[in-house]
Amino acid sequence: MPRPDDHDAINGPSTLPLHCLEFDPPGPPRPVVLPDGTRAWQVTRYDDVRKVLTDPRFGRARLRITDAAPLAGQAGLVASTDLLFNQDGEDHLRLRRTLRGAFTPRAVARWQPWIASIVEQRLDALADGGPPADLVAGFTLPLPVEVISRLMGLGAAARERLSHWSRYAFSDGSHSEEDTEPVLAEFAGFGAALLAERRKDPGDDLTSMLVRAADDEGGIPEGQLVDLVCGLVVGGHDSTMTMLSNCLLYLLGERAECWPRIGADEEAAGAVAERLLHLVPLGDDRGTARHAAADTEVGGVVIPRRAVVLADCGAANRDPDVFPPRQLDDLFSPLEAPTLAFGAGPHYCLGAWLARLELRMSLHRLAARFPGLRLACPADEVEWRRGSTSRSPQRIAVTW
Ligand code: HEM
Numbered sequence: 115m116p117r118p119d120d121h122d123a124i125n126g127p128s129t130l131p132l133h134c135l136e137f138d139p140p141g142p143p144r145p146v147v148l149p150d151g152t153r154a155w156q157v158t159r160y161d162d163v164r165k166v167l168t169d170p171r172f173g174r175a176r177l178r179i180t181d182a183a184p185l186a187g188q189a190g191l192v193a194s195t196d197l198l199f200n201q202d203g204e205d206h207l208r209l210r211r212t213l214r215g216a217f218t219p220r221a222v223a224r225w226q227p228w229i230a231s232i233v234e235q236r237l238d239a240l241a242d243g244g245p246p247a248d249l250v251a252g253f254t255l256p257l258p259v260e261v262i263s264r265l266m267g268l269g270a271a272a273r274e275r276l277s278h279w280s281r282y283a284f285s286d287g288s289h290s291e292e293d294t295e296p297v298l299a300e301f302a303g304f305g306a307a308l309l310a311e312r313r314k315d316p317g318d319d320l321t322s323m324l325v326r327a328a329d330d331e332g333g334i335p336e337g338q339l340v341d342l343v344c345g346l347v348v349g350g351h352d353s354t355m356t357m358l359s360n361c362l363l364y365l366l367g368e369r370a371e372c373w374p375r376i377g378a379d380e381e382a383a384g385a386v387a388e389r390l391l392h393l394v395p396l397g398d399d400r401g402t403a404r405h406a407a408a409d410t411e412v413g414g415v416v417i418p419r420r421a422v423v424l425a426d427c428g429a430a431n432r433d434p435d436v437f438p439p440r441q442l443d444d445l446f447s448p449l450e451a452p453t454l455a456f457g458a459g460p461h462y463c464l465g466a467w468l469a470r471l472e473l474r475m476s477l478h479r480l481a482a483r484f485p486g487l488r489l490a491c492p493a494d495e496v497e498w499r500r501g502s503t504s505r506s507p508q509r510i511a512v513t514w
Contacts, residue, residue, distance in 0.1 A: 267319030377481030
């Protein structure tokens with residue numbers, strides 16, 4: 115049983131490609147100290163991580179409003195108390211209900227034809243402009259931006275500003291407060307204006323649906339709706355872009371033998387997407403944070419009241435008691451248990467089915483159209499774009 119002053123240090127960001135990150139073998143919950151000095155309890159076993167993410171004694175809201183230690187790298191929109199992700203209990207449910215049914219597998223499957231046509235347009239543009247090409251500028255960034263823009267009903271001007279807003283909304287902490295504030299105010303102004311427009315003149319987009327549901331629900335503070343719209347707009351493209359970029363870096367750099375089958379068989383591409391989602395982390399952080407409302411036993415260890423708890427989904431996805439070792443050997447085999455790549459419990463990723471669809475279709479159609487696609491620059495020379503919880507290549511130089 116560790117003593118509370120025995121804190122293991124957690125390393126800061128790496129420059130290794132994400133698929134090369136090493137994880138310590140999972141073990142009992144342990145006290146750790148983050149690079150900024152924050153003390154926390156890290157949970158790494160699959161069952162323990164599921165317990166932390168599903169037990170209401172571990173919440174998000176109290177991280178912001180109690181005496182819990184401040185969290186590393188948590189600036190920008192992710193630090194907003196109005197954000198869906200930072201609500202607990204009934205407040206969280208009420209806000210999440212406004213999007214009930216919007217992102218179910220059945221709803222998402224109905225979007226397949228227009229998402230496919232966006233993928234094809236992007237592939238046409240790549241073919242017209244290259245080789246060579248930058249896969250980030252030409253594919254992995256504009257594709258999810260166009261998908262979420264169409265879903266939320268964004269105009270061309272907002273699309274142009276999206277990457278800029280994302281950089282500050284998901285800041286890695288390197289932007290000063292002075293620089294961040296006006297950008298976030300502009301972003302919130304955009305969210306508020308979009309909601310107002312759709313109230314006046316509803317369409318068939320998700321923003322209009324959200325406004326209707328919020329009016330039916332009643333009593334939801336406008337600031338929460340604004341942050342929900344902004345959170346969906348940036349969350350809806352940033353994570354997908356990051357995952358797609360990091361997966362392509364691995365597939366093209368190290369697993370070229372899988373490319374022909376990914377191009378020939380969309381179902382096989384879906385299996386690869388699921389396995390890579392499971393194993394390629396979005397960034398360097400070692401756990402999503404929660405706050406313990408009470409002394410709570412997890413995996414045989416009592417986590418004390420008021421502790422910050424880090425549920426390390428990356429380590430849990432490698433737990434040898436649940437997943438066999440050498441998980442990357444066969445990328446086409448189905449997962450042995452549900453992945454924690456999208457979290458678990460009340461904050462389970464709202465966009466999980468959309469992200470899966472975008473990844474599957476992107477990998478399949480890219481490999482079908484460009485069977486000879488290969489990296490034009492080694493993976494270890496990539497420059498990295500860092501966000502609050504994500505890291506992805508600035509550029510992926512390719513040729514074919
Ligand atoms: C590969 C892409 C994606 C990954 C890996 C991912 C991952 C995650 C994870 C792990 C969480 C839970 C965090 C936690 O519990 O600490 C989450 C929450 C969330 N995700 Fe995603 N996500 C992706 C794409 C998307 C997309 C496309 C959307 C929107 C369309 C989205 C919207 C959200 C929202 C709104 C939440 C917060 C839910 C809540 O607090 O109730 N995500 N995501």
